[in-house]
Amino acid sequence: MNFDTIIIGGGLSGLTAGIELQKRGQKTLMISSGQSALHFFSGSFEFLNTEEDYPEALKKLPAGHPYSLMGAEKVLETASKVQDFFAGAGVVLNGEEGRNHFRITPIGVLKQAWLTLEDYARLPSDKSLPWKKVTIANIEGFLDFHPDFIAAGLEELGAECHCRSISLPELDRLRNNPSEMRSANIARALTGSVIGNLAKRLSDVSAGSDVILLPAVLGLDDPRPAQSLKVRTDRPIEYIATLPPSVPGIRTQMMLKNFYTRLGGTYLLGDSVTGGDFEGRKLKGIRTVNHSDKLFCADNFILASGSFFSRGLLSTPSGIFEPVFDLQVNCPQERRDWTKENFFDRQPYMGCGVATDGQFRALRKGESIENLRVCGSLLSGSDAINEGCGAGVATITALHIAENITEGK
Amino acid sequence: MKGNNYDVIIIGGGITGAGTARDCAMRGLRTLLVERYDFTSGATGRNHGLLHSGARYAVTDRESATECIQENMILRKIAAHCVEETGGLFITLPEDDLSYQALFASACKAAGIDAEIIDPKEAISLEKSVNPSIIGAVRVPDGAVDPFRLTTANVVDARGFGAEVLTYTEVVGFIRDGERVVGVELRDNITKTRSRKYAGIVINAGGIWGHRIAAMAGATVNMFPAKGALLIFGHRVNNMVINRCRKPSDADILVPGDTISLIGTTSSRIPYDEIDYMSVTPEEVEILMREGRKLAPSLGTTRVLRAYAGVRPLVASDNDPSGRSISRGIVCLDHEKRDGIPGFITITGGKLMTYRLMAEQATDLACRKLGVRKSCETASTPLPGSEKKAKKKEAKRVFSMPGLGGKAAVGRHGGRNGRIDNSDRNGASLVCECEEVSVGEVKYALQELDTRNLINLRRRTRVGMGTCQGELCACRAAGLMANGCTAKALEDLAVFMNERWKGMQPVAWGETLSEAQFTSWIYEGVCGLSRFKEKKGGM
Numbered sequence: 021m022n023f024d025t026i027i028i029g030g031g032l033s034g035l036t037a038g039i040e041l042q043k044r045g046q047k048t049l050m051i052s053s054g055q056s057a058l059h060f061f062s063g064s065f066e067f068l069n070t071e072e073d074y075p076e077a078l079k080k081l082p083a084g085h086p087y088s089l090m091g092a093e094k095v096l097e098t099a100s101k102v103q104d105f106f107a108g109a110g111v112v113l114n115g116e117e118g119r120n121h122f123r124i125t126p127i128g129v130l131k132q133a134w135l136t137l138e139d140y141a142r143l144p145s146d147k148s149l150p151w152k153k154v155t156i157a158n159i160e161g162f163l164d165f166h167p168d169f170i171a172a173g174l175e176e177l178g179a180e181c182h183c184r185s186i187s188l189p190e191l192d193r194l195r196n197n198p199s200e201m202r203s204a205n206i207a208r209a210l211t212g213s214v215i216g217n218l219a220k221r222l223s224d225v226s227a228g229s230d231v232i233l234l235p236a237v238l239g240l241d242d243p244r245p246a247q248s249l250k251v252r253t254d255r256p257i258e259y260i261a262t263l264p265p266s267v268p269g270i271r272t273q274m275m276l277k278n279f280y281t282r283l284g285g286t287y288l289l290g291d292s293v294t295g296g297d298f299e300g301r302k303l304k305g306i307r308t309v310n311h312s313d314k315l316f317c318a319d320n321f322i323l324a325s326g327s328f329f330s331r332g333l334l335s336t337p338s339g340i341f342e343p344v345f346d347l348q349v350n351c352p353q354e355r356r357d358w359t360k361e362n363f364f365d366r367q368p369y370m371g372c373g374v375a376t377d378g379q380f381r382a383l384r385k386g387e388s389i390e391n392l393r394v395c396g397s398l399l400s401g402s403d404a405i406n407e408g409c410g411a412g413v414a415t416i417t418a419l420h421i422a423e424n425i426t427e428g429k
Numbered sequence: 430m431k432g433n434n435y436d437v438i439i440i441g442g443g444i445t446g447a448g449t450a451r452d453c454a455m456r457g458l459r460t461l462l463v464e465r466y467d468f469t470s471g472a473t474g475r476n477h478g479l480l481h482s483g484a485r486y487a488v489t490d491r492e493s494a495t496e497c498i499q500e501n502m503i504l505r506k507i508a509a510h511c512v513e514e515t516g517g518l519f520i521t522l523p524e525d526d527l528s529y530q531a532l533f534a535s536a537c538k539a540a541g542i543d544a545e546i547i548d549p550k551e552a553i554s555l556e557k558s559v560n561p562s563i564i565g566a567v568r569v570p571d572g573a574v575d576p577f578r579l580t581t582a583n584v585v586d587a588r589g590f591g592a593e594v595l596t597y598t599e600v601v602g603f604i605r606d607g608e609r610v611v612g613v614e615l616r617d618n619i620t621k622t623r624s625r626k627y628a629g630i631v632i633n634a635g636g637i638w639g640h641r642i643a644a645m646a647g648a649t650v651n652m653f654p655a656k657g658a659l660l661i662f663g664h665r666v667n668n669m670v671i672n673r674c675r676k677p678s679d680a681d682i683l684v685p686g687d688t689i690s691l692i693g694t695t696s697s698r699i700p701y702d703e704i705d706y707m708s709v710t711p712e713e714v715e716i717l718m719r720e721g722r723k724l725a726p727s728l729g730t731t732r733v734l735r736a737y738a739g740v741r742p743l744v745a746s747d748n749d750p751s752g753r754s755i756s757r758g759i760v761c762l763d764h765e766k767r768d769g770i771p772g773f774i775t776i777t778g779g780k781l782m783t784y785r786l787m788a789e790q791a792t793d794l795a796c797r798k799l800g801v802r803k804s805c806e807t808a809s810t811p812l813p814g815s816e817k818k819a820k821k822k823e824a825k826r827v828f829s830m831p832g833l834g835g836k837a838a839v840g841r842h843g844g845r846n847g848r849i850d851n852s853d854r855n856g857a858s859l860v861c862e863c864e865e866v867s868v869g870e871v872k873y874a875l876q877e878l879d880t881r882n883l884i885n886l887r888r889r890t891r892v893g894m895g896t897c898q899g900e901l902c903a904c905r906a907a908g909l910m911a912n913g914c915t916a917k918a919l920e921d922l923a924v925f926m927n928e929r930w931k932g933m934q935p936v937a938w939g940e941t942l943s944e945a946q947f948t949s950w951i952y953e954g955v956c957g958l959s960r961f962k963e964k965k966g967g968m
Binding site: 057060061062125126127128129130131160161163164166168169171172195198199201261263264327328329331334335336337355356358359361362363364367369370404405406410 | 708711714718854855857858859860862867868901904905907908909911913915916918919922923926927929930931934937938939942943944945946947949950951953954955956957958959960962
């Protein structure tokens, strides 16, 4: 089996790289275990937590940060392509040029964001709201969305909030099982004629409101149910992220995957890479669990296997390592230095990742592997949560690598 | 029974205070129990949860061993819903001295403990997880006991007999009439308001903190804090308690409890001013992992959920001011005789296993002083949740309920489970999937079990104690608890996540580190919870 490029990991970063390479005429293979961080999506991509314009903020990042390795100019140039890139896959994202806007989190906090999915609430400022009277509606019995928390956050900004619980007989079947009232199951039930019923109930309970805020539990397969509800309800609807799993996140991953395969990419689901054959400073091929007899060969390889919770990195009491190729990892030597005592402190382990050269080529035994590049949260030097740069690093490094590979850099 | 006058005020909401409140109330005393934070927030909530057979002490401390086996048999009857009769093994490893086994077995017999030397092969067939290289095994009637449930049951029963109970209420001073203690000055630790309550007898059941309480009354009780660290493993590795058959040492007891296993403990003396700030060191984790693997090799590959440490209240004998001679038994001090302070009693020393006996001794002494002639009935009266009738009736009800939440709740609340209302159309819905806690159970805990915050709720229901350590259930429970006061609920959620992390941090590798990253991703990345992060510590 020969490919131009093999991508290991089917999350946001891997899919971005794969799609871009297919667009650029490559023949690629993607190996994915299935779930990714998109399943825990907030509804927004973050570029960087900052109140400044991006060019200013980029200057202050440490030298080992993936953005610093690329250089601010290249980062901004690549970032400006992301919105159109996703629109091509049917994933519509909105944002402002060169600076952050705000999203409303499931607990009513206003957080900085770069690009936010269409239909989600998106605010230009965290000091004031575009609405005076807000109805926040939940599906009765759904425990992963808390209108009271959101109301409290918005009331601080002067909104008058009304929390409503909507009960639909079509959801009684879910309710009768103690663990079924979860977002994905609700999304499966909220289709077809049920949308009409929901629209009517929402119109009934929201008289006088400027907006209805709803948990993002519509549209597991495509965005149509969410849009259809908007059209059929008397007042504007904006969606707010729920606790995981994220229905729009699952949908986004699927749409990206479908787009990738439509472009001719080969997608291998539910398999994982066990290791590879190296020849000097080149990776010749890789082997997987399900096809242990085969060597998957390619000119180039991209490792986008994620951080700890995606198992891109593993740890034992004595160390942190990269399990597929045993690549060089940047992390503190002593276990006691991986973590800080306070949950909300900046945790050093978050910045651990694979060491690379300036072209994101992985280091192994002190040398860079010429044709093995790393992108996304597996890279060392960034803290997705503390710095608010997870999706930015995932997409921008992936596009950058794809460009470098096809342009032979 | 409102008002400010009682026969007896008990200080401390650990198992000893709760047990003493129950005993006093059952004997008809007007009883008030005060606890500065939450029930079980001290040593009661930070131990093995081992239903000792007493075998561990048979060789070194016959008196404690005898007390243990007697109380062990009593708890099986009166607290059946808090006890799991797992049985236990004392194993000899190749590195241990096998000749100790005979001494051990005969000491057990002498203390009245049913200890039986069995073939190592039989031990391996009884307990699959045990180290297969054992050269000796003794079977004993050890078990597991849930100290949270046991305390809750004692509090519920004390209330049933008319006792008043105040949590988050701290004694900040004693009211005196000459030398006599006639009451306590209280501070509500939430509202910061103060009040005074009067009683014929004040009983100090403050565990290690009893040292300070006694000092406030002008009495010296020499206590020596001994820290013990433990590790919780992510699933139930062993079904029987596994001990090392040797002189008691570090990390030689592995106890199964509900869905997990616990290894402990280390033992180290610590300065008194550290007792409120326990943390587990990497060295302690190392000892517990190393010794644990010797008991059950599969611990080496089992996920460690969290680490925690408690403080044993060791009491120096009165006749030894140097503090070298430590009594491990029950210490019931009549401060009238000892220090010339009438109206004041301290009950301390002892252990979880002997709490009922400690309560009995303290209550006997209080009754003598109050001139009340009623004998103790706690050894024969089942605790609420363990009444025979209640259990059968409950079993019938529960198996007609949808899902699994019902069965788990019966385990936690026994016959009291009938008070959980899942009839509301959303009541059976699960808040915590790992521990199968339903909306109805959370509401029951909120209404009837003095639950003011998420940490209280965890102690009452096990929310957030499972393998995910509160990933989604914490936010669901916070939503149910908010009840109009959302900022407080979110601050509480931040405190809860931080408290969970403090137990995970010493063992943050492998699955536990991945899970922690996921939790941060959700609570900080998606939600932005740090906006509500704590300004002060939570209990």
